[in-house]
Amino acid sequence: MMNVLIVGSGGREHALLWELRCDRPHDAFYAAPGNAGTAELAENVAIAASDIPALVDFCEARSIDLVVVGPEAPLAAGLVDALWDRRIPAFGPRARAAEIESSKAFAKEIMKRNTIPTAAFETFQDVARAESYIRTRGAPIVVKASGLAGGKGSIVCETVEEALRTARSMLEDRQFGEAGATVVVEEFLEGEELSLLFLCDGADAVPMLGSQDHKRLGEGDTGPNTGGMGAYAPVSIADETLVTKTLERIVQPALWALAREDRVYRGCLYVGLMVKDGEPYVVEFNCRFGDPEAQAILPLLRSPLFETVERIARGGSVRDLELEWSPGAAVCIVLASAGYPGAYEKGKPISIPGDLVEREDILIFHAGTRRDAEKRTVTDGGRVLNVVGVGPNVPEAARISREAAELIEFEGKIFRRDIAWRQIERLGIA
Numbered sequence: 515m516m517n518v519l520i521v522g523s524g525g526r527e528h529a530l531l532w533e534l535r536c537d538r539p540h541d542a543f544y545a546a547p548g549n550a551g552t553a554e555l556a557e558n559v560a561i562a563a564s565d566i567p568a569l570v571d572f573c574e575a576r577s578i579d580l581v582v583v584g585p586e587a588p589l590a591a592g593l594v595d596a597l598w599d600r601r602i603p604a605f606g607p608r609a610r611a612a613e614i615e616s617s618k619a620f621a622k623e624i625m626k627r628n629t630i631p632t633a634a635f636e637t638f639q640d641v642a643r644a645e646s647y648i649r650t651r652g653a654p655i656v657v658k659a660s661g662l663a664g665g666k667g668s669i670v671c672e673t674v675e676e677a678l679r680t681a682r683s684m685l686e687d688r689q690f691g692e693a694g695a696t697v698v699v700e701e702f703l704e705g706e707e708l709s710l711l712f713l714c715d716g717a718d719a720v721p722m723l724g725s726q727d728h729k730r731l732g733e734g735d736t737g738p739n740t741g742g743m744g745a746y747a748p749v750s751i752a753d754e755t756l757v758t759k760t761l762e763r764i765v766q767p768a769l770w771a772l773a774r775e776d777r778v779y780r781g782c783l784y785v786g787l788m789v790k791d792g793e794p795y796v797v798e799f800n801c802r803f804g805d806p807e808a809q810a811i812l813p814l815l816r817s818p819l820f821e822t823v824e825r826i827a828r829g830g831s832v833r834d835l836e837l838e839w840s841p842g843a844a845v846c847i848v849l850a851s852a853g854y855p856g857a858y859e860k861g862k863p864i865s866i867p868g869d870l871v872e873r874e875d876i877l878i879f880h881a882g883t884r885r886d887a888e889k890r891t892v893t894d895g896g897r898v899l900n901v902v903g904v905g906p907n908v909p910e911a912a913r914i915s916r917e918a919a920e921l922i923e924f925e926g927k928i929f930r931r932d933i934a935w936r937q938i939e940r941l942g943i944a
């Protein structure tokens with residue numbers, strides 16, 4: 515029997531916990547800090563994902579055999595380094611490798627030096643230089659805070675004026691604090707976005723199923739950007755040819771380049787792509803599983819995830835490993851609090867009909883939830899629940915998740931009814 519700790523408190527971490535526990539039902543699982551959903555599968559431990567010393571001490575005290583880190587912030591802050599120093603196997607890259615997400619300037623330099631296809635760019639710390647580059651390139655153009663900004667640091671600017679304003683607010687007014695002390699200004703890429711996740715051992719990578727998330731708040735992909743309002747898998751543009759191109763042109767060169775710089779990358783590498791005419795271009799790298807992509811992908815995984823994650827955490831190889839996927843589809847709808855991604859209220863009691871919980875074609879992963887003093891499950895964040903419908907195809911999975919999303923209740927519930935619309939349109943089934 516093993517003791518396993520999942521670090522984080524979102525829907526991604528609940529989904530990872532659920533998947534790992536399906537593989538190893540007799541192991542002891544802990545979640546730090548977890549949420550009301552993880553509390554049903556694991557023991558929640560009241561340690562913040564950012565509290566590295568407390569996490570390491572907990573792992574030693576409880577003889578934790580494996581740590582799986584969900585979010586980027588603790589990876590960038592060196593949680594895996596601290597665990598390795600105490601010989602505690604951990605899944606996720608060390609801080610130097612996690613820079614592929616925590617410094618966009620670094621990620622772009624790696625891509626440039628290794629001719630990995632991505633948008634043309636320049637990096638700036640000086641406002642006047644950024645302004646002159648923006649004026650020369652013209653709009654549309656994209657301005658990005660180089661550091662971690664909770665997914666809000668990339669602004670697609672329709673006009674030169676907007677780009678100038680954005681660059682100034684990042685560099686001069688420190689709108690994103692130190693994360694915006696360096697900005698990347700890059701070419702606007704046209705095409706369709708796609709998320710491809712790879713399980714990496716430092717040298718080799720195993721692709722997971724392609725997925726697409728919906729970052730905008732409103733239906734039809736309108737309104738402000740959010741942490742993600744839903745995701746689905748599979749995506750037909752993520753065919754074998756595209757996955758092979760991504761592996762050969764992007765992932766392999768990136769892994770080798772990182773390894774050469776003493777930044778061996780072990781963990782999940784999230785490649786955010788723009789696909790145009792069947793060609794993949796990198797929009798971003800993330801050093802972790804996608805949220806909410808993981809919630810849509812993991813329910814379709816047939817191979818045990820535990821073995822692969824443990825192998826990578828212990829420094830083993832994934833060469834020649836292939837993952838087996840169910841032939842069906844999954845659609846994840848995020849239920850959020852009214853007002854999100856702006857200000858919202860918390861503490862609203864949540865009611866989930868019992869028969870939804872029983873159903874095999876529905877999975878409910880918690881994000882911002884907690885148990886209150888009266889042991890009720892209440893809302894505790896902007897994104898509250900992830901409702902995943904699993905079906906034979908994307909339109910059917912979308913219907914299942916939508917119907918379930920309607921039946922769950924809490925005051926101020928909002929959600930998008932059009933998750934997976936691109937694929938549904940492609941398939942021509944209404």
Ligand code: AMP
Nearest residue numbers: 633656668670700701702703786797798
């Ligand atoms: P990022 O934080 O880099 O993932 O960017 C957030 C979102 O901004 C992406 O998911 C895209 O929708 C959009 N975006 C970022 N960079 C570009 C680009 N070069 N061209 C077009 N859209 C982009």
Ligand code: GLY
Nearest residue numbers: 727742804805806
């Ligand atoms: N779904 C986008 C992300 O995880 O960064």
